[in-house]
Amino acid sequence: AQSVTQPDIHITVSEGASLELRCNYSYGATPYLFWYVQSPGQGLQLLLKYFSGDTLVQGIKGFEAEFKRSQSSFNLRKPSVHWSDAAEYFCAVGVDDMRFGAGTRLTVKP
Amino acid sequence: DTAVSQTPKYLVTQMGNDKSIKCEQNLGHDTMYWYKQDSKKFLKIMFSYNNKELIINETVPNRFSPKSPDKAHLNLHINSLELGDSAVYFCASSFGPSTGNTIYFGEGSWLTVV
Numbered sequence: 001a002q003s004v005t006q007p008d009i010h011i012t013v014s015e016g017a018s019l020e021l022r023c024n025y026s027y028g029a030t031p032y033l034f035w036y037v038q039s040p041g042q043g044l045q046l047l048l049k050y051f052s053g054d055t056l057v058q059g060i061k062g063f064e065a066e067f068k069r070s071q072s073s074f075n076l077r078k079p080s081v082h083w084s085d086a087a088e089y090f091c092a093v094g095v096d097d098m099r100f101g102a103g104t105r106l107t108v109k110p
Numbered sequence: 111d112t113a114v115s116q117t118p119k120y121l122v123t124q125m126g127n128d129k130s131i132k133c134e135q136n137l138g139h140d141t142m143y144w145y146k147q148d149s150k151k152f153l154k155i156m157f158s159y160n161n162k163e164l165i166i167n168e169t170v171p172n173r174f175s176p177k178s179p180d181k182a183h184l185n186l187h188i189n190s191l192e193l194g195d196s197a198v199y200f201c202a203s204s205f206g207p208s209t210g211n212t213i214y215f216g217e218g219s220w221l222t223v224v
Contacts, residue, residue, distance in 0.1 A: 031209070032209050032210045034212075036215075038151075041217075041218075042217055042218070043114070043200055043202075043215035043216050043217045043218050044153075044200070044202075044213075044215040045215070046212050046213075046214075049212065051210055088151055090153065094208075094209025094210060095209060097155065097158075097166060097209060098155065098209050098213060100152075100153040100154075102150070102151065102152055103151045103152070103153070105151075
């Protein structure tokens, strides 16, 4: 069955620490891959996307993500988290339609 | 200069009422969507229109009826509201229906049914 999984419901990191949010997908072919961020009370904003080519993708706000075909993963990373990064993060995959993961809530400690 | 705007942002209404949420995009996109986000933050597509024509209609109760008067507008009408309809409804748009296109979201409409 086609699916996208974000294994971590909630992650807490200290400001300045590095961050990695996990995303795994299950599709027959390599789908289009996206990461969106949702700040409290706001809509979703695209951070980055991967279609093909270089497997390390740079996005806005200092985020990057790496596509690993062998692991069916597209994990989001940031080397140093800022308090303003606290939000809900959604991985999304598109093949026949767009499917979103359940989201990972990021809390940033001072 | 809001790209995807939806109104109202907050709506509290009684069970059994009929309500509408309006959506407009000024991005020149051909495709528009309605998504529902439940209390657990799970985001699920409800409808998708391309050039005013319905292309995705997920399993949604008939009480939900989208209407697209032109490709810049996609309104959502809900009849006989139920408690379980309480959620955040997001309007969105993209250049086309291909899943490779970036989807641009509105800020959401918080619907509470009491």
